[in-house]
Amino acid sequence: MEFDYIVVGSGSAGSPLTARLVEKGASVLLLEAGKREKLHLTRVPAALMYTIGNNRYDWNYVTEPDPSRSGLQEAWPRGRVPGGSSAINGMIFIRGAAADYDAWETMGNKGWGWDSVLPYFRKMETADDDRDNSHRGGMGPLRVSSLRWKHPLSQKFIDSFVNAGVPRNPDLNGSSHEGVAWNQGSTTGGLRHSAFDAFVLPRLKDNKLTFMDDALVERIVMEGKRASGVDIMRRGKTIRATARRGVVLSAGSINSPQLLMLSGIGDPAELGRHGIEVRVASPDVGRNLMEHPGLYVRAEMDVKTGNAYASALGRLRAAGQWALSRSGVLSVPTAQVLAFLKSTPEQEVPDLQFHLFPFGYFSESGRLRVPTRNLVTILANVNYPKSTGRLELRSSDPRTPLAIYPRLLDHPDDLDCVLRGLAWIRRLASTPPFGNHVRELIDVPPERAGRDAEEQYVRKATVPFLHPVGTCRMGSDDKAVVTPELRVRGTEGLWVADASIFPRHIAGNTNATAIMIGERAADLIHP
Incomplete structure (x- = not known):
C-alpha cells in the first residue's frame, strides 16, 4: 500500500489525472467511494432517469433551506460510482468561453488563460471528424459525438x-x-462515455495503476505540513495507504473541501467546533460556492x-x-x-x-x-452568478454529509x-x-x-443547474485555498484538482472543464 501518488476520486478530473500520471511512469492508487457496476447501467444514456436519486449511484445530498428562494430545499445529485458525476450527468459537452479562462489568468492564475488550456481541451477528446481541427481534438481518449x-x-x-x-x-x-x-455529448456509439471509461478503464491492467472502489477516505495523513497518505474505510475496516510524492484530491466540489476540513485544513473556528486539530488555517475552504x-x-x-x-x-x-x-x-x-x-x-x-x-x-x-x-x-x-454559498461540517465523521448553503439569488x-x-x-x-x-x-x-x-x-x-464550483478556490492571494499550481496553500505533497478550484464560474456545463483540469494537473504535479 505504498505508491508515488494517491488520487482520491475517479470522476471527471481524477480519471484523466490518474491516466496521465501512469502514462508518465508514476505508480498511482486511485480511490473511489462508490462501487463498481456489474450491469453497466450508467452506460445507457437515458438511465440517468434511474441513477439520479438512487443511493447506489448518487451521494444524494440535500441542501439547507435557501432564504433567497423562499426557503427552498432540494437534492443535489453527485455521482458515487466509478466515473463520478460523469457517470450520471446529462452528458453535455461544452468547454466554456475563451474569455472565461483569460479571466482566470487575469485574477492571478498564471498558466490558466485560454491559450494555455486549449491544448489540454484538444488533447483529451476525439470529436466528430467534421469539427474544426484548429480548436478540436482528434486523438484523445474521450469521445464527443453528435446526436x-x-x-x-x-x-x-x-x-x-x-x-x-x-x-x-x-x-x-x-x-x-x-x-x-x-448539442454535442460525451457519448460513443450510443453509449455514455464517462471519464472513467475513457481514461482509466483501458489502463486497469497496467501494473503502475491500482484501483480500489468502495473505499471511503476518512482523512489525509499529515506529517507536519506534508501529506504522506490517507486512511481508508473499506468493508468495515480502516486501512492506510502511503504516498511517496503526495496526495491529490479530485473528489469534487463537495467532497474535496470536506476531506481538507476533516484533515485539519480549514477555518480554525469551524474545525474547533468539531474537535479537529488545526494543521493549516485556511478559512476559505468550503466558501465561495458558486452555482448556475x-x-x-x-x-x-x-x-x-x-x-x-x-x-x-x-x-x-x-x-x-x-x-x-x-x-x-x-x-x-x-x-x-x-x-x-x-x-x-x-x-x-x-x-x-x-x-x-x-x-x-x-x-x-x-x-x-x-x-x-x-x-x-x-x-x-x-452564466456568471455573483451570489455565493458555503459548505460547513456537520460532524467529524467522514460518513456525515456536509451542510450545503446554496443562496442562489x-x-x-x-x-x-x-x-x-x-x-x-x-x-x-x-x-x-x-x-x-x-x-x-x-x-x-x-x-x-x-x-x-x-x-x-x-x-x-429557480433551481441549481448542478454545476457547483469554487469551494477550494485557486488563486495567488493569501486567502486562496490552492495555488495556480494546484498545491494546497500551507502544505507540501497535497493538491486539489477538480471543479472546486474554479476562481470564477464559466459560461457552460462544467464536465469538460473538470476533465481539462485533470489533464493539466498531471503536468503541474508530475512535470
Missing part, C-alpha cells in the same frame, strides 16, 4: 432562436461561443414529444431500438440544443445559457418521473438575470416555428401579471 436522434421540435427551436436574432453557430466548442447550435441559477420551464406542445416514450409501449419500442442499433431516444444526452446569448445588447458577453430537452419531467423526493403528456423543457441559466443582479431569461423563454415560446406548437408554459405567470408576480415565481422556481 444520434433528433426530435423535429429541436430543429424548430433552433429556427426560432435565429428568427429572434440569435446567430446560428456550427460548433459551440469551436472558435466562437455565442449563438445557438446542436436558472429555470426549468416545462412547455406543453400540440405535437408528440419525447414523453411519448414514457408509456409502456413507448418504453418497449425505445429499448428495442437502442438494443438493436444503439440509436433512438435512449442513445442521446439530455439536451438537444444549446444557446449562449446576451440577454440585452448592453451585456459585454453572453450572460445566459439555454438548453432544450425534448421531454418534460417532474422531480419527486429526488427521483425523476416522466409523465405521458406532450412536454418539452426550456432551460435558462445565469442572494445578489440582486442574479435575480434580474433570471428574470431576463424568463423573458427570453416567453419570446421563444411565441416565435415561429417552435412557438406555433406551444400550448402553454406550465406554472409561468402571464406577462401581464407584472414584476412582483414574476419575481415571486422566479424565487420559487
